[in-house]
Amino acid sequence: MKNCPVVRLIKQTYHHGDLRNALVSEALKLLEQEGAEGFTLRDLAARVGVSHAAPYAHFEDKNALLAAVAVAGFQKLTAYLETAIKDKSDPAEQYVRMGEAYVCFGIENPALYTLMFASEELPEQRDRFPELKEAGAAAFGALSGMLDSMQQSGFMRQGELDGFGFAVWAHVHGLTSLIITGRAECAGDCAGAGIGSAEEAIRMSLLGLLHGLKNPTTA
Amino acid sequence: MKNCPVVRLIKQTYHHGDLRNALVSEALKLLEQEGAEGFTLRDLAARVGVSHAAPYAHFEDKNALLAAVAVAGFQKLTAYLETAIKDKSDPAEQYVRMGEAYVCFGIENPALYTLMFASEELPEQRDRFPELKEAGAAAFGALSGMLDSMQQSGFMRQGELDGFGFAVWAHVHGLTSLIITGRAECAGDCAGAGIGSAEEAIRMSLLGLLHGLKNPTTA
DNA sequence: TTACCAATCTTGACAGCGGTAAGTTAGGGG
DNA sequence: CCCCTAACTTACCGCTGTCAAGATTGGTAA
Numbered sequence: 352m353k354n355c356p357v358v359r360l361i362k363q364t365y366h367h368g369d370l371r372n373a374l375v376s377e378a379l380k381l382l383e384q385e386g387a388e389g390f391t392l393r394d395l396a397a398r399v400g401v402s403h404a405a406p407y408a409h410f411e412d413k414n415a416l417l418a419a420v421a422v423a424g425f426q427k428l429t430a431y432l433e434t435a436i437k438d439k440s441d442p443a444e445q446y447v448r449m450g451e452a453y454v455c456f457g458i459e460n461p462a463l464y465t466l467m468f469a470s471e472e473l474p475e476q477r478d479r480f481p482e483l484k485e486a487g488a489a490a491f492g493a494l495s496g497m498l499d500s501m502q503q504s505g506f507m508r509q510g511e512l513d514g515f516g517f518a519v520w521a522h523v524h525g526l527t528s529l530i531i532t533g534r535a536e537c538a539g540d541c542a543g544a545g546i547g548s549a550e551e552a553i554r555m556s557l558l559g560l561l562h563g564l565k566n567p568t569t570a
Numbered sequence: 571m572k573n574c575p576v577v578r579l580i581k582q583t584y585h586h587g588d589l590r591n592a593l594v595s596e597a598l599k600l601l602e603q604e605g606a607e608g609f610t611l612r613d614l615a616a617r618v619g620v621s622h623a624a625p626y627a628h629f630e631d632k633n634a635l636l637a638a639v640a641v642a643g644f645q646k647l648t649a650y651l652e653t654a655i656k657d658k659s660d661p662a663e664q665y666v667r668m669g670e671a672y673v674c675f676g677i678e679n680p681a682l683y684t685l686m687f688a689s690e691e692l693p694e695q696r697d698r699f700p701e702l703k704e705a706g707a708a709a710f711g712a713l714s715g716m717l718d719s720m721q722q723s724g725f726m727r728q729g730e731l732d733g734f735g736f737a738v739w740a741h742v743h744g745l746t747s748l749i750i751t752g753r754a755e756c757a758g759d760c761a762g763a764g765i766g767s768a769e770e771a772i773r774m775s776l777l778g779l780l781h782g783l784k785n786p787t788t789a
Numbered sequence: 790t791t792a793c794c795a796a797t798c799t800t801g802a803c804a805g806c807g808g809t810a811a812g813t814t815a816g817g818g819g
Numbered sequence: 820c821c822c823c824t825a826a827c828t829t830a831c832c833g834c835t836g837t838c839a840a841g842a843t844t845g846g847t848a849a
Binding site (some may be wrong): 610 | 824834835836837843844845
């Protein structure tokens with residue numbers, strides 16, 4: 352094998368050098384190309400130019416690899432959310448901007464977003480990747496921090512910040528998830544503008560929720 | 571084979587008679603037992619007592635089988651939602667009841683719910699199962715119908731019913747999805763009541779959204 | 790009744806997947 | 820310079836979805 356010229360052409364070194372990061376970043380590309388189905392360890396390894404067993408030197412599992420990808424996704428999302436409100440000061444505008452940015456991130460990276468919120472249903476599995484939990488919490492922290500600053504600036508009423516954050520998170524996550532899975536058209540059977548009306552619907556529902564959370568609950 | 575007494579004991583007939591329905595209903599059980607991972611056609615077939623290739627006489631694909639299961643799930647959900655408000659007349663109570671029922675359904679059938687909202691990301695795949703689309707639309711119809719009656723009774727303001735429905739659907743779906751995937755604890759780091767506070771958070775956010783949608787948007 | 794047909798189910802095979810074990814390569818510290 | 824250890828390859832295993840070919844039956848027509 353050491354004399355195989357073809358292999359020599361493709362890869363100069365036996366040791367890759369940075370396989371772990373290469374796998375994660377290539378996985379991000381592969382994920383959006385092939386979708387969450389069809390995502391194969393062997394395919395990924397071939398793309399990076401290593402054998403199908405090489406990833407096991409850096410990841411215990413396929414799930415561990417996917418968890419690392421999801422962590423990268425949450426970091427991307429966090430940065431995306433914070434960038435969206437960087438040069439905005441008006442509380443309501445910050446709120447809408449971040450909400451729209453959240454949904455936008457999901458639309459632009461549907462397979463990644465789906466992976467990030469994949470079930471990992473077993474309680475055992477949930478505790479397997481603490482970094483994943485942290486990365487998710489950091490993304491939620493961006494949202495929560497924005498709401499916190501809204502409260503401190505007197506825009507929203509005090510109290511129950513955690514509940515507010517959860518409600519807003521659930522709302523934008525629900526919007527994103529429904530749009531990604533194609534239920535948006537199902538809901539709005541208005542044979543109209545399409546994307547334009549979807550943006551309007553998102554803005555409307557975001558503002559509706561904000562308005563309701565701003566003021567004390569009636570019932 | 572026709573003389574094998576063991577097989578004779580287990581199954582009396584060569585032809586199952588109602589294999590299609592048996593597969594779907596057994597799949598519903600198997601799904602909650604094993605989770606969406608670990609769900610295997612061969613396992614399912616063995617449980618029903620047929621060979622591993624028998625399902626292909628009734629379903630083109632594993633995805634087709636799963637689609638049928640998802641259809642059954644949506645029918646279950648629709649019935650669940652309608653039952654929840656059957657003997658209630660107060661608009662706000664209907665709203666909260668149905669919202670809580672929606673979330674409750676997801677919590678009680680997490681794997682099924684996840685399957686129902688699984689990506690089927692490819693646009694081609696999305697159009698493959700029209701009954702699935704219809705069943706999903708029917709579930710949304712229960713929600714939308716409830717909102718419609720709220721409007722007709724003068725409780726909510728007129729207009730943009732589709733947008734309202736989508737916003738409410740997104741909200742309850744987001745709540746359900748986050749709870750199922752274990753993000754609820756991540757958001758509420760309040761080391762308190764747990765389930766009790768989650769129910770309170772759900773109710774609060776539902777009422778918040780309702781309040782915001784009831785009244786004209788300020789911004 | 791009998792013969793046959795089409796649907797249903799079984800058996801056996803295939804490629805591709807995730808994962809493991811044993812051997813190979815090579816960079817880096819003694 | 821050697822060798823040790825991490826990184827990587829090769830070969831293999833069991834399992835999966837899927838397909839093709841044959842066996843089995845209920846029902847239909849003669």
